[in-house]
Amino acid sequence: VLVVMSSSTASSLLTGTLERKTKYTKKWTNRYCTFDSVTRHLTYAEGEQGTPKGTMIVSKVIRVSEARDGVAAGELNVILFDGHLVNTGGAASKGDEGASGASSGNLEQWSFKVPADQFETWYETVRRSLATAGLMDPTILDYQCQGLPFAKVPLEFLYKFSLLEKAIIYTFTPVRFAEFTSASSHTLSDGIVIVGDKSVYVFRRNADVVRCTPITNVKGIHYDKGSHACVLEMTAPEADFIFDCGVGLEEFKHALCVQYRALSQGKHLPVHPITSTKLDDVATSGKFRGMHDPEYKLQVTSPTSKSRLKTALDQYEKQEGVKFDPQSHRARVKSKPQASSAGSNAAADAGGASSPSQNLPDGPLVRLLTHLKLTQYASMLLKQHVDLDVLQCMDVTDLDTFGVKSRDHAQTILDAANNSTLVASMQAGGAAPPVAPTAQTSSSPSAVAVKPVIQLSDDDDDLDAIIAASPRNKVAAPVIILDSDDDDDLDLLPPVSAASPKKTPIILDDDDI
Numbered sequence: 001v002l003v004v005m006s007s008s009t010a011s012s013l014l015t016g017t018l019e020r021k022t023k024y025t026k027k028w029t030n031r032y033c034t035f036d037s038v039t040r041h042l043t044y045a046e047g048e049q050g051t052p053k054g055t056m057i058v059s060k061v062i063r064v065s066e067a068r069d070g071v072a073a074g075e076l077n078v079i080l081f082d083g084h085l086v087n088t089g090g091a092a093s094k095g096d097e098g099a100s101g102a103s104s105g106n107l108e109q110w111s112f113k114v115p116a117d118q119f120e121t122w123y124e125t126v127r128r129s130l131a132t133a134g135l136m137d138p139t140i141l142d143y144q145c146q147g148l149p150f151a152k153v154p155l156e157f158l159y160k161f162s163l164l165e166k167a168i169i170y171t172f173t174p175v176r177f178a179e180f181t182s183a184s185s186h187t188l189s190d191g192i193v194i195v196g197d198k199s200v201y202v203f204r205r206n207a208d209v210v211r212c213t214p215i216t217n218v219k220g221i222h223y224d225k226g227s228h229a230c231v232l233e234m235t236a237p238e239a240d241f242i243f244d245c246g247v248g249l250e251e252f253k254h255a256l257c258v259q260y261r262a263l264s265q266g267k268h269l270p271v272h273p274i275t276s277t278k279l280d281d282v283a284t285s286g287k288f289r290g291m292h293d294p295e296y297k298l299q300v301t302s303p304t305s306k307s308r309l310k311t312a313l314d315q316y317e318k319q320e321g322v323k324f325d326p327q328s329h330r331a332r333v334k335s336k337p338q339a340s341s342a343g344s345n346a347a348a349d350a351g352g353a354s355s356p357s358q359n360l361p362d363g364p365l366v367r368l369l370t371h372l373k374l375t376q377y378a379s380m381l382l383k384q385h386v387d388l389d390v391l392q393c394m395d396v397t398d399l400d401t402f403g404v405k406s407r408d409h410a411q412t413i414l415d416a417a418n419n420s421t422l423v424a425s426m427q428a429g430g431a432a433p434p435v436a437p438t439a440q441t442s443s444s445p446s447a448v449a450v451k452p453v454i455q456l457s458d459d460d461d462d463l464d465a466i467i468a469a470s471p472r473n474k475v476a477a478p479v480i481i482l483d484s485d486d487d488d489d490l491d492l493l494p495p496v497s498a499a500s501p502k503k504t505p506i507i508l509d510d511d512d513i
Helices: 119-132 155-166 249-263 279-283 306-320 326-335 341-350 364-372 375-383 396-401 407-417 420-428
Strands: 002-005 013-021 028-036 041-045 054-063 078-086 107-113 173-182 185-195 199-204 209-214 218-222 229-234 241-244 453-457 479-483 506-509
Touching: 013 119, 028 107, 028 119, 041 078, 054 107, 054 119, 078 119, 155 185, 173 249, 173 279, 185 249, 185 279, 218 249, 229 249, 229 279, 241 279, 364 375, 364 407, 364 420, 396 407, 407 420
Parallel strands: 453 479, 479 506
Antiparallel strands: 002 013, 013 028, 013 107, 028 041, 041 054, 054 078, 078 107, 173 185, 173 241, 185 199, 199 209, 218 229, 229 241
């Protein structure tokens, strides 16, 4: 039973029967719970008329799938509450954590299993109460990139998509989409469409990846307000994506347009009307490309993790002395002179040297770029609060969004940033060790060596990017993962189709999976 009371005398009380894990026996036991969104008091008792056995002033709430790895299917609807205990003076039953007798002010965590139909109500009510009080980590709560709130994976999909709870995603939209077996033949499949921070993802309901498209590769969106059918027009060689969305299409379209504008330096994503409201009619109209070009290959990159964003926010606060506020930051950026930005970007793209008159502050990043003769990127990266620590968390795609459009330059910078000897020298302010030149023995494309893509992974966010290399001679490179965490890191790796060359990941793994 779920009751929400709101009046002048009863200030927004949320009540209901939840299952609570006891402290010692670890068993789930029914408890009647009450949460006051004004005082943030969470109280539980054995029954609706029973004496309260524990009260907590909540300071943090988190879904268990965000906090832990390997959550069992039966516990995905668990919410974790952190807070300080309050002495209620009531009698305690054996095994109840936070019961009467605990010292006032003790910090504990309570686990409650919430019925599926009440899960979102409890989570959002407590979340909004904490937001009003200015509590919790903004990367988990109300931080917004480009004004977009983070999306949550619905409870019904958490078992298959729990990894995405730790990623920056803006939509999680169930859809039905057209899959073409030939130019004139297609089938309809159920899937999920997600707008991430850099890419649009299409998953099957079993979490297999169907599409991973950089947002800037979307040429336009075809849809009409009130219609369920929609088409994403893609840049060749990728086929257009034709789908039907019963709920959430407006939110999807808005998030995609906002992220496109952010990643394309202010350009607007073209929006076109659609001629039919039925998925089958759109798929058979012949106006859109249903088949990929022969050279198309699926390459999957993971969305940025919230932990990486937290690192960037912490770095911003350290440098600026204030917490990051999106609106204030955007206003500050707009107020700065932009007259020379176009020329600077053009010089950066062309690979030209920076102007001798450019006054750059001394620091490890500037020293590194000076050593690499790539100081044209220094001012751009410094303005975006990038340092060597942040560089070590980035990839080529990240640097592209930060303005380093040359993939060769981006890879050179990343290789240097991950060279511990070179970084130590830059941080110490000394001269850099000599770097052997990388000369090509032949101008022929076939002479370019194929290097494996090596991922050094020891994190705990389960979102290690597995990025396929694209050497000029188009010979597939193996993916090698040096792994020391406790996840299998292959949840976002797409299955290899029979039509494409097989690329076998080589995993050197020391975990227990």
